[in-house]
Amino acid sequence: MWMKTCTLSGDLVVLEPLSLDHVPALSEAVMDGEGWTLWFANVPSPGKMFEYVKSAIEAAKEGNLAFAVRVKQTGQIIGTTRLYNVDSANRRLMLGYTWYAASARRTGINTECKLLLLQHVFENQHAIAVEFRTHFFNRASRTAIERLGAKQDGILRQHQIMPDGSYRDTVVYSIIASEWPAVKCHLLSKRAS
Template sequence: MDFTRDILLENDRALLRPLVAADVDLLQEPAADPELWRYTLTRADSRPELDAYVAAALQGLAQARRYPFVIIDKQTGRVAGSTSYYNVVAEEQRLSIGYTWIGTDFQRTGLNRAAKHLLLRHAFEELGCERVELETDARNHKSQNAMGQMGATEEGTLRSHRPTQGGIRRDTIIFSIIRAEWAALRQSIFGAFDTNRG
């Protein structure tokens, strides 16, 4: 994966483009709900925290450790949130999708699934991945349900996996989608967004 290249991903519902420093202004409104950040590793519901979040994401990009996107809702033209590729292991043909959050106004609208469609399609069909991983805090049942509903398989729990808010170490639940599953998921779970097969 080339971390220096601008990656633009688009379907009928969502546009993903690379995060830039100036996006902090566009992200401030959708990020403002404290509930979005309950189970995340860091918070970004205040401007100083959001500034730090964007800076950390861009530092990860500069170090070729993370590729952050902004998520744009094409129905409204508004920036709705952010998501990233990370843990990219090219020699093993795998990566992770995460650091995903979408403002409250855009939840339960299909936007998150449209964004995942774009990320998965690019990972399997352009980057040559054999495996895509997703992880979430074991306490975040809403996220786990969403991953299951989009066809990801729950693989297990990594105990005391990562430090998180409040000075605790969280348990992380790992989900995955593998290449052998993608064609069927593309037609079923993600079929509504797959009008452009180019």
């Protein structure tokens, strides 16, 4: 497999392979902000956390990687993120399924998580492209992806049927290998400020 399980560590966070041991802490973290109540987001409720984590672990057998996000200073688990839809033959993958406790937002944690993941896939795994997808109406997610330096590739109209029966228009973004040096400089400067 092209992508292998790993732990990534920065100044603020440690991204550790997701395990069932993380379920209680993630169930607590998701209560901060109740992200599962947002109709356009894919955040599990506390009661569905076990199935969410179990599914991510199963997907890891196919080369997809899921991480629990641990704050270095406190040791607290505050969310999760994944590298998924790994296409080894074309060295492409998606970065997503990211959610954090509300108290962790706008703290530099997301910037550092993305820096660690992108640095790993572009510099260690020699990825050609990393793709991001989000719901058209998830303005916070779209803004965060754009702030990373990703470029919008397009919109997949009526791409998915949501749990409430509505259709999801999916906005697709990417960062390609030739853009990585500039994106890395941008993320390092954001982390320093």
